[in-house]
Amino acid sequence: MRIISKIKTPGALKSSTSNLLGRFRHDDDGAMSYVAVTGALIMMVFGGIGIDMIHAELKRNKVQNTLDRAVLAAANMDNTMDPEFVVQEYFRAMNMSDALSGVSVDQSLNYKRVTADGNATMPSNFMSLLGVDTLQASGSATAEHGLTKIEISLVLDVSGSMGGNKIVQLRDAAKGFVDLMLPADGSDMVSISVIPYNATVNLGDTVSQYFTLDDVHDYSSCATFETNDFTSTAVDPSTELGRLGHFDPYNSSTSGGEIAKPWCATGQTSAVIAHSSDADVLKAHIDTLNAGGNTAIDLGMKWGAALLDPAARPAVQALSVAGFVAPEHSSRPAAYADSETLKFVVVMTDGQNTTQYDLKPEFKFGMSEVWVDTRGTNTLNDDRFAFRVQDNAGDDSDVYYWLGNSGQGYAMKYQNRPESSAISNGVEPYQMTNAELYSRFSIAAVASEFYYPAYVDGFLTYDDYANAYYGYQATVNGSQADTNLSTVCDSARDNGVVVYAIGVEAPQAGLDAMQDCASSVAHYFDVSGDDLNDTFSSIARSLQMLRLTQ
Template identity: 35%
Template sequence: MRDTTHHSGLEPMKGNANQRSPFTSFKDDENGSLVIFAVIMILMILTMGGIGVDLMRSERDRATLQHTLDRAILAAADLDQDRAPATVVNDYFEAAGLESFLSNVTVQQGLNYKTVGAQAQSITTTAFMKLAGVDSLNATASGVAEERIANVEISMVLDISGSMGDGNKMGQLRTAATSFVNTVLSPSNEDLVSVSLVPYSQHVNAGPKIYNELNVNHRHNYSHCIEMADSAYSETELDLSVQYDQMQHFQWNYPGWNQLTDTICPRYSYERITPFSQDASALNAQIAQMQPRAGTRIFMGMKWAAAMLDPAFNPVVNALANSNDIDSAFSNRPAAFEDVETLKTVVLMTDGKNSSAQRIKSWAYDSSSDYYHWSRYNLWYYLYRNVNSYHRGNYYWWKYDAAQGDALLDNICDASKEAGIVIWSIGFEVDDHGANVMENCASSPSHFFRVEGIEISEAFDAIARQINQLRLTQ
């Protein structure tokens, strides 16, 4: 029988009805996706590490440039450097093989300063950052070095007491002080640095020039010391309105004969104050003449040192300049304490400690004949030979003892530091008590030197070097 069922010409496909096309399968296939993520992360880590390497290379180059530049400008700014500053800087970079990176050198110079600035730049080609579009990194170095000699007022206070005659102390002091003078009064410091030399023993001889500018109750012409009230040691100023008594001219320490070489007020020309000098030869000649005398009054030396740095002393200095006794360049000294361009400093040296002192009672020292008498006779030589032992005490009294001297020294040191004066102190073969007193006087413990023998030269040299200080200003 014939099948009459109608069949279409299109037959359905055989197979899985859920089967997808290859494109759909590829799109939706998640196999291997972590591998892709890992590759991306590794690339990112390598890139970040590479950036770090590039940055470190650039910083290495910058540090090398900066180190070379700092050394170069410090050397070029040295006031003792004779070569042109730009030449010095170029030579440093050339020696380091970095001359092509030096871009600029600036120089400013004046009478008392030299400022040298420089800039350098290198370009570091990147190895990894170029992937981020950064092909190079700039390494820049710059700096300014300055050596400046400010106006400097120095009071150098030297102990020439009797104990300086022990061993070779005086010779060692002369050598050290001479070296100090030569250092601070170098030719480059002309008209900028002044040195006031203040020798002291039992007293301080102001010298006739300074003495004549003061208001003094004048008694004799044998020497030129003045007596100050204890209150004067609480301030740096030497009050020019006050009338001072002239120190009695006599000697009380008794060696067994009528000795008069160690009078309380030093009597010889080399024992006088030399104010505001820049004549190294004259100062050194005075230092070379110094001889040890009797007694130690550190506080008196320090008072005069401070007074000559106090602006209230200017009328005296101005008068001395007008009479050509000091250089006219210093006629306006001492400068005001507020003057930022002026350094005021004291170098205070001793080999001992404050000692006691006698004075003749006023009834025995009140006429020209008395002044003349005691200029001819050692006090104790006369008393032993002419006065009964029961009555000798009527002729003298004790003005100071060691404790009073220490207290007065503390007062004047404190007043000086409060005023802004920098105090360097040197204890030359001192005992512990003397060292403590001198350290307390100094501006800080690092400003105090306790030395033995030839170390005194090292101390003076170290202090002298502080006048010229190099510093990086940026």
């Protein structure tokens, strides 16, 4: 046996190596290049890092979602359990007790704030190749539930169609709303204005003192507005407003005492209350609301928006000094830009806008043609009245019709003096203003008791009598009132006011107006009277802010 050894020369060795590399280069069956191997390894590492990051993000989402749900439940004012315990229970249910880092609670009678932090540690798989052995999944959440700086205007329809059971349902619903927003343990964060409306809005003896109405009379306190006034929510307390005439357009009272049903209510009858936080005062006032009159939703909404506009602040401050508004609310209405204050209007109707009226100018302003003989007493019912039917300028021969002498013959009925045959108790009759005349006689009574006899006896024309009989005139029709309402609703919403609008068994025109006024479809309600209480309660609960802040 021989061992044969072949030794290649350097030239032969070089040639053999070249051939081998050439074959490796051209034959890729089952083989990879160094570059391909290196690239594959890099791709595997980065793919693994991606998987680690996905796992970490899923874990972070789980931590954050659990935190969100936990603090929302813990902050709910209706939840009487310990807030920290509630959060812990949420994490325990998710098998994540070790991920809860801490819980803090800030709570008062009407406010609860819960903050929770979470952190979960998980091992890395591929990132450890880069020296990162663990990954963190952290989160934080805060929830608040409370009645924080809320201003509300309740704009309530008390027109004639609200009579019967509807007004009872409205009273109950509105009082329930007050109870929810102003709980028995108190709330210094919420103020509520009540704006009842029918054919107009009665500012009442209290609120009217802090706005400026013209001095045409002082029998009632209803303001008038021009069309352009509805483009703004503001009513400046120092700017003079027109005052609606004080008159009774429908009844035929002839007592000469006081008109039976004035177009603008007197005193505190269905009057406005501004920024009250006294639940008892609000509910007692709501209990006095009665139905009557036409429907002017635009005027109700105008005042509802005005009492949320910062222009009204001087009036609210003065009301606070007088004891009608709580001191902590004296700086309301807050500026629209105040991010800590929310403003809401809740407006409801069971009808639609109707025609609005006022006295004709010739019967609203200035002096009347009527003199009154008070007989020297303070009793209205014994007064006697003389109506000047013929004014002879430059002499004392004017002719007066004496209302109380109609059955005593022509000579006694008409006299040349504005007083009776003898001055009563030394007090002479005086000429009444139109405002005073129409505060004591209805429009129909003025026409029938004064103008009609003078027309029959030839002292006045039929046109004189007819003009007095129709002594009031339309100032705004229903269509224009709808436009005014839409305009002021737009203005309120543009200023950040949230408008809830309720149609209660209303006709289609009223429902359309409410839907147009509401902030959104979700803020509009078409309900029956039986559902009114639930509707107001639902709105109240939605105003009790439960919000995720972080």
